[in-house]
Amino acid sequence: MLSxxxxxxxxxxxxxxxxxxxxxFLTRLTGDPSSLFLPLDSTLEARQAFAKLHGFDQPIHxxxxxxxxxxxxxxxxxxVRQNRSAxxxxxxxxxxxxxxxxxxxxxxxxxxxxxGSIAATRPGGLFDRTVSxxxxxxxxxxxxxxxxxxxxxxxxxxxxxPTSGTGGISYWIMPIFVLALRPFGLLVQVxxxxxxxxxxxxxxxxxxxxxxxxxxxxxxxxxxxSLLPVITVAGDLTAGLVNGAVIVESVFGxxxxxxxxxxxxxxxxxxxxxxxxxxxxxxxxxxxxxxDLLYAVLDPxxxx
Amino acid sequence: MSRFTSxxxxxxxxxxxxxxxxxxxxxxxxxxxxxxRGETLVILGESGSxxxxxxxxxxxxxxxxxxxxxxxxxxxxxxxxxxxRGEPRRLINGRKIAMIFQDPLAYLNPVYTVGRQIIExxxxxxxxxxxxxxxxAISLLRRVGIPNPETRIDQYPHQFSGGQRQRVMIAMAIAxxxxxxxxxxxxTALDVSVQxxxxxxxxxxxxxTGMALILITHDLEVAASMADRVIVMNRGEIVEAGxxxxxxxxxxxxxxxxxxxxxxxxxxxxNSNKRSTTSSExxxxxxxxxxxxxxxxxxxFGKRQSFLAVNDVNFEVKKGETLGIVGESGSxxxSVARMLLRLAExxxxxxxxxxxxxxxMNQARLLAFRRKVQMVFQDPYGSMNPRMSVxxxxxxxxxxxxDILPKAKWKDRVVELLELVGLKPEHADxYPHQFSGGQRQRxxxxxALASEPELIVCDEAVSALDVSIQAQVIDLLADLRTRLxxxxxxxxxxxxxxxxxxxxxxxxxxxxxVEDGTTSAIFGNPSHPYTRSLLEATPVPKWVAAGA
Numbered sequence: 141m142l143s144x145x146x147x148x149x150x151x152x153x154x155x156x157x158x159x160x161x162x163x164x165f166l167t168r169l170t171g172d173p174s175s176l177f178l179p180l181d182s183t184l185e186a187r188q189a190f191a192k193l194h195g196f197d198q199p200i201h202x203x204x205x206x207x208x209x210x211x212x213x214x215x216x217x218x219x220v221r222q223n224r225s226a227x228x229x230x231x232x233x234x235x236x237x238x239x240x241x242x243x244x245x246x247x248x249x250x251x252x253x254x255x256g257s258i259a260a261t262r263p264g265g266l267f268d269r270t271v272s273x274x275x276x277x278x279x280x281x282x283x284x285x286x287x288x289x290x291x292x293x294x295x296x297x298x299x300x301x302p303t304s305g306t307g308g309i310s311y312w313i314m315p316i317f318v319l320a321l322r323p324f325g326l327l328v329q330v331x332x333x334x335x336x337x338x339x340x341x342x343x344x345x346x347x348x349x350x351x352x353x354x355x356x357x358x359x360x361x362x363x364x365x366s367l368l369p370v371i372t373v374a375g376d377l378t379a380g381l382v383n384g385a386v387i388v389e390s391v392f393g394x395x396x397x398x399x400x401x402x403x404x405x406x407x408x409x410x411x412x413x414x415x416x417x418x419x420x421x422x423x424x425x426x427x428x429x430x431x432d433l434l435y436a437v438l439d440p441x442x443x444x
Numbered sequence: 445m446s447r448f449t450s451x452x453x454x455x456x457x458x459x460x461x462x463x464x465x466x467x468x469x470x471x472x473x474x475x476x477x478x479x480x481r482g483e484t485l486v487i488l489g490e491s492g493s494x495x496x497x498x499x500x501x502x503x504x505x506x507x508x509x510x511x512x513x514x515x516x517x518x519x520x521x522x523x524x525x526x527x528x529r530g531e532p533r534r535l536i537n538g539r540k541i542a543m544i545f546q547d548p549l550a551y552l553n554p555v556y557t558v559g560r561q562i563i564e565x566x567x568x569x570x571x572x573x574x575x576x577x578x579x580x581a582i583s584l585l586r587r588v589g590i591p592n593p594e595t596r597i598d599q600y601p602h603q604f605s606g607g608q609r610q611r612v613m614i615a616m617a618i619a620x621x622x623x624x625x626x627x628x629x630x631x632t633a634l635d636v637s638v639q640x641x642x643x644x645x646x647x648x649x650x651x652x653t654g655m656a657l658i659l660i661t662h663d664l665e666v667a668a669s670m671a672d673r674v675i676v677m678n679r680g681e682i683v684e685a686g687x688x689x690x691x692x693x694x695x696x697x698x699x700x701x702x703x704x705x706x707x708x709x710x711x712x713x714x715n716s717n718k719r720s721t722t723s724s725e726x727x728x729x730x731x732x733x734x735x736x737x738x739x740x741x742x743x744x745f746g747k748r749q750s751f752l753a754v755n756d757v758n759f760e761v762k763k764g765e766t767l768g769i770v771g772e773s774g775s776x777x778x779s780v781a782r783m784l785l786r787l788a789e790x791x792x793x794x795x796x797x798x799x800x801x802x803x804x805m806n807q808a809r810l811l812a813f814r815r816k817v818q819m820v821f822q823d824p825y826g827s828m829n830p831r832m833s834v835x836x837x838x839x840x841x842x843x844x845x846x847d848i849l850p851k852a853k854w855k856d857r858v859v860e861l862l863e864l865v866g867l868k869p870e871h872a873d874x875y876p877h878q879f880s881g882g883q884r885q886r887x888x889x890x891x892a893l894a895s896e897p898e899l900i901v902c903d904e905a906v907s908a909l910d911v912s913i914q915a916q917v918i919d920l921l922a923d924l925r926t927r928l929x930x931x932x933x934x935x936x937x938x939x940x941x942x943x944x945x946x947x948x949x950x951x952x953x954x955x956x957x958v959e960d961g962t963t964s965a966i967f968g969n970p971s972h973p974y975t976r977s978l979l980e981a982t983p984v985p986k987w988v989a990a991g992a
Contacts, residue, residue, distance in 0.1 A: 342550040345505055350616065351538030352568050354530075360564075364555050439555055440600040 141436075144444035145429060152425035156418065160211075163417045164204055164410075172196065173220060173408040194220060207414075216418070217411030221404075226411035230397060230419045236306070237389070237396035238423075241381035243312070244319035249374055252324050256331025257363050260339060271328055279325030287318045287391040304393035315392045319385055323377040330373045334366035341365065367438050375431040379424045451478035452656045453502065453541075453624055458516030460497050463509050471497045473680040475516075479673075481623065484650065484657040486667045486688070488703075489677035490910035491881075495660045498677075499626045501526075503541055504533055521623065539569050542617035546629035548609035552601040558585075558612045559597035565619045584615040588645060606773070607638035611645065618649055624656045625649075631666060635772035635937060640981040643670060662910060664704065665940075668692050669983030676700045689987040703912055726763040728899055728931045729784070733758060734793035736779050736955075753779045755955040757793070761899065764925060766932040768946030768963070770939060770978070776955040777935045781903045784933070785819055786810060797899075815845045818892035822904035824884035828876040834862070834887055835872040841895035848895060861890040865920060882913035889920065893928075901933045906941065918945050939978060943967055951975045 174190045191197040195206060210217065216227035255275075259268040294314065295303040301310050338344065339362045347357045386398035393399070397416050404412035436442045458475045461468040472494040479485040487495040500506050502518055502525075518526040525536060545551040553561060559581055566577040578597070585593035588611040590604075601609055610630060617625055627646065631639035643666065650657050661667050667674060671688035676699065684697040695701045736754040754776040761767045771777045782788040784795055786802060795802040797813060805813055821827040828837055838858050842849045849857055859869040865886040876884055885905060892900050902921070906914040922945060924930055934946055942949055943963060950960040951974065959972040970976045 340507075342545065342547065343553040346543075346545065346551045346613075346616075347553070348505055349503055349537055349543040350565050350568070351534040351536070352564065353534065356564070356568065361553055361556075365553065440557075441554060441602050 141444055145433075148429045148432070149425075152422075152429070156421050156425065159421050160414060160418060161204070163414055164207060165200070167405070167408070167410050167413050168200060168203075170405070170408055173410065176408050177220060194218075216415045219404075219409055219412045221407050221409045221412070226409075226415040227419075229412055230400065230415040233395055233397045233400040233416075234419050234423075236394060237382065237385070237398060240312075240315055240319060240385065240389075240394065240396060241378065244316045245323060245374070245378050245381060247316065248320040248323035248327060248377075251320075252327030252331050253363065253370070256328045257335050257358055259328070259332045260335035260362075261358055263336060268332070271332070275325040275328035277325070278321040279329070281321070283318055283322060283385075284387045284391060286321060287314070287388055290314050290318060291391070304391070306395065315385075315388055315394055318388050318392075319381060323374070323381075326377065327370060327374060330370050331366065334369050335362055338362040338366045364438075368435060371431060371434055371438065375427060379427055382423050382427065383420050451480050452521060453658075454478040454517075454519040455498065455502065456517045456519075458498060458501060458518070459514040460494075460501055460506065460516075461512045461514055463512060468512065471680055472501075475677070475680075475682055477675050477682070477685070479624065479656045479658055481656050482650070482654045484659060484670050484672045486671035486674045487658065487660045487677060488662070488664070488667045488674055490662050490703075490912065492679075493677040494680035495677050496628050497680075499543075499628065499658055499660060502626065503537055503543055504528065505543075534568075538565055538622075539620045540622055541624045541626065542620070542622040543626045543628065544610070544613045544617045544630050546632050548606070548613045548633075549601060551613065552609060554601055557598050557600055558604070562597075562612075562616050562619060565616060569620060571620060580619075581615075584619055585612070588612070588615045588618075589641070590615075606634055607641065610634060610638075610642055614642070614645060614649070618653070618655075621653055622655060624658065626658045626660070628660045629662070630659070632661070632663070636939065637772065637977055637981040639666070640983065643983065646670070664692075664911060665983045668985035669989070671986060676703070688985075692985065727760050728763050728765075728797070729761040729933075730794075730796040731757060731759050731780075731784070732794045732796070734780065734783060734795065735791045736776070736783060736788065737791040752955050754783070754790075757952075757955075757957055759950055759957070759960065761931050761933060763898075763931055764929050765948065766925065766934055766946045768942035768949040769933060769935045769952060770937065770942055770949055771952035772937055772978075774954070775952040777952050778903055779955075780952075781819070781901050781933065781935055784901060785814070785817060811845070815841070815848070815895045816897050817899045817901065818895060818897040820885070820888050820892050820900060820902045820905040822907055824881055824888050824908065825876075827888060828884065830876055832875070833872065834858075834874055834876070837876070837887060838862070838872075838891050838894050841891070845895060857894075858890075861893055864893065864924070865890045866916075880913075881909050882916060885909060885913075885917055886920065889917075889924075893924070897930070899931045899933065901935070903935045904937070905934070907936065907938060914941065921945070951978070 172191075173194070173196065174187045178187060178190055188197065195203055198206070207217070216225065218224065219226045219229055222229060255271045259265075259271045262268055291303050291314070294301045301314055305311060339358070341362070343365075344357060344362055347361045352360075383398070385396070386402050388394070389396045389399040390402060397420060401413065401416040403409075404416065432444070436444060455478065456476045458472055459470065460472040461470050475494070475498050477485065477487075477498075487498065489495045497506065501513060501516070502520075506513070513526070516526060517524060520536065520540065525533075528536065552558070559578065562581040562584060563577045566572040566580060571577075572580055582593045582597055585597060590596055590608055590611055596604075601612070604612060614630075625646075630646070631642050634642065646657065646659075647670070649655070657670075659667070659670050668688065673686065674688050674691045675682050675685040676691065676697070677683065678699045684691055684695065684700045691700065692704060695704050734754055734757040735752070738751045738753055739749070757776075757780060759767065769777045769780065779788065783790045784802065786805075790803055793803070797817065800809065800813075802813060832840075835855070835858050838861055839854045842851075842854060842857075855872075858872050862869060862871055867883065867886055867890070871879075871883075876887070879887065888905075906917050909917060918941065921932065925932065934942060936942055946963050948961065949963050949966045950957050951966070951972065952958065953974050959966065959970065959975045966975060967979065970979055
């Protein structure tokens with residue numbers, strides 16, 4: 141078990157380094173930061189001094205080697221825009237995203253389990269058809285559109301909720317709802333599908349022959365066996381949210397890592413882009429290892 | 445039999461249909477039966493005869509829809525239970541009537557320990573909970589013969605062997621001492637020696653508690669060894685019912701007669717045997733020191749371990765002869781077959797076919813060899829490409845080996861082969877799913893014959909088939925052997941079948957040959973204790989056992 145975690149972790153480190161290399165070169169393809177940071181009429185000398193200060197005058201492979209050397213020393217670079225440690229900025233924003241992601245995911249997951257299970261017990265029934273309609277809509281509607289319409293209706297027209305920013309509970313409602321809608325829609329479909337299979341499994345017949353309560357049969361026996369594919373999809377969706385819900389965070393002005401990332405990309409603040417990617421990639425690798433371990437907890441036949 | 449008083453369960457005029465896109469399919473038609481306390485009723489029938497549907501209805505295990513109980517009255521202990529649902533039903537299922545199923549691996553929940561699955565019966569019926577329930581579960585496991593129940597109670601179904609899983613299933617069923625136990629093909633998935641143990645256990649439990657037992661089986665020997673009374677079902681209807689001895693010794697209905705004549709029974713097989721008469725001294729295949737070692741590691745970084753699946757196996761097959769390889773699951777018999785066809789590589793050993801070692805053949809020689817040696821697999825459903833027509837399936841060997849037959853003659857030859865295996869010319873354009881299991885196995889044999897082989901390896905080729913179909917396929921194989929001078933290696937776990945058909949038998953256990961000899965010698969005078977135990981495990985009719 142421990143050796144498995146060690147192996148997965150070392151694989152992850154290799155992947156992260158590859159990812160960082162890719163990001164390093166791709167961000168530099170977007171252009172020279174000095175043309176964005178310095179006034180349009182600044183002199184060639186000023187531009188050269190700026191490039192020299194941040195090391196942009198070096199050949200790109202030297203820049204990369206410098207970057208790697210700094211990484212080993214846990215120096216993640218300075219934000220050109222804010223003039224402070226890029227990692228500090230990324231780590232400040234990340235908890236905001238995590239909070240949002242986990243609340244939204246927990247909500248979507250719980251509701252999907254209950255709704256999907258009940259829908260599967262009576263396929264084709266009224267509840268099943270209603271849930272299918274809602275989940276399909278949720279899974280297919282573009283989130284930026286839902287977000288904007290939400291702001292228009294609940295914030296602008298009825299003045300019930302704030303348009304954007306952070307603060308009390310009311311600031312959370314719309315971002316969470318918008319973020320949870322798509323995972324809910326997808327998960328309900330997965331839960332319903334695997335539950336339909338599980339409910340016709342032979343061991344359910346045994347459970348019925350034993351005279352178990354219906355609730356125990358559906359949630360205790362069938363749902364427990366349906367969880368693996370659900371967890372797989374939920375893990376993917378969570379990774380998507382942890383990655384920074386770029387659009388939703390931007391629309392609602394949520395100071396999370398997605399918004400930070402998009403701002404840094406637009407501003408060519410390379411060190412910040414690299415740091416945000418490093419943080420989210422690490423989080424996603426940890427999440428994936430956790431999901432693999434969760435498999436073994438859920439299914440005793442899986443052992444590492 | 446006077447000890448059976450008023451019936452415990454009565455099923456009257458039961459008719460069950462299953463809704464489908466076309467007309468509803470009638471699975472059970474006007475079936476009536478009854479069973480009393482302490483009595484064993486065997487429902488005998490081949491697959492699709494409606495025997496499981498009849499008893500599942502008793503426990504309300506048929507989903508409606510697609511199931512539809514058209515008519516019928518089910519009375520248990522004087523109360524009509526046919527329409528019970530919800531809480532009243534819950535008080536009967538598990539408590540008064542319990543059921544065990546054919547495949548305990550599928551019927552046990554894979555993600556819960558066996559302990560949890562037993563304990564929940566006590567808990568949901570409010571009998572015991574917590575520590576008391578656990579204690580009771582442990583003693584139940586001990587009662588059904590699970591060693592070290594204190595530790596094994598916390599293990600999962602996949603950690604038990606097939607026979608032990610069925611014991612766990614039985615433990616669950618008898619947890620609340622039901623009045624009626626329904627056993628639906630409880631030993632079909634098990635080896636013959638394990639089958640005997642499970643049947644003994646059921647008999648003992650019945651003697652202890654006086655419960656009624658309904659045993660559903662397609663196995664005539666199991667039926668004979670357990671039954672007080674028998675009902676025989678065919679196509680959803682009861683064709684014969686009566687005391688076991690009467691039904692087995694003097695069947696009245698044509699279908700029952702056919703079934704019982706298909707039984708390759710004891711000494712009768714000696715007289716009406718299908719052994720070859722033409723075997724010569726010419727050796728077709730000679731196997732020397734065949735060994736297969738599997739390596740595996742426990743855990744991801746665990747120690748490398750090895751396991752000898754086949755250990756120093758030697759035998760010969762003569763032209764026109766059938767060699768039976770008998771053994772229980774895990775004995776290595778299928779590994780031998782797979783290696784002989786080079787579907788798996790041996791660790792060491794030789795197999796000389798036509799003067800050449802199979803294992804040192806290059807690709808070209810191997811292609812020529814594969815033409816001469818064909819295989820018929822156990823599962824006629826899985827071993828044929830569902831998207832190929834019968835014509836394509838049978839003619840495929842000719843497409844691979846270009847020199848057998850010019851394309852212009854394929855059509856005629858397919859028709860010839862179909863007729864040879866007892867099918868019709870028009871079957872050539874159909875697809876595998878349009879055939880029954882027995883017909884598919886005939887197609888598989890036709891495919892094997894297409895390349896004009898000298899040796900056919902049959903790996904449990906008739907195990908998945910109903911008895912009457914088994915007999916037909918065996919007859920066909922015997923007939924082809926005589927007409928075409930074929931040799932067979934016939935691998936099976938079913939002793940009566942080889943007795944019927946093989947000239948010589950080797951008995952395998954744990955990868956080694958423990959005994960070999962002519963069929964009459966093996967059956968008449970087995971020398972190895974394992975062979976004896978296999979032979980003794982074949983069930984004895986209840987009326988014979990009672991008389992002895």
